[in-house]
Amino acid sequence: MSTRQAQEVSKRRKQLIEPVFGIIKEQQGARRFLLRGLVNVAAEWILLATAFNLRILWRIWRSGAVGFLHCSPASQPIP
8 A cells, every 4th residue: 555546546445345345244234154155155145235236226216316217117007
């Protein structure tokens, strides 16, 4: 971290990435993996990350910030 560029990268990482791990650990209760083995741990991590992303999408949808989510083809009446 001796260069200015490395310090900028570290600062940006702290703002973008580290809170995600904190939320997954604290709010989703994922302090340890429940399964053993590389394949099982990878699958468990994918589920945790998917749950996190779905939660973010749900918050965006609930706030009404994205209009296209309100008019999916499945919700349109059939003429």
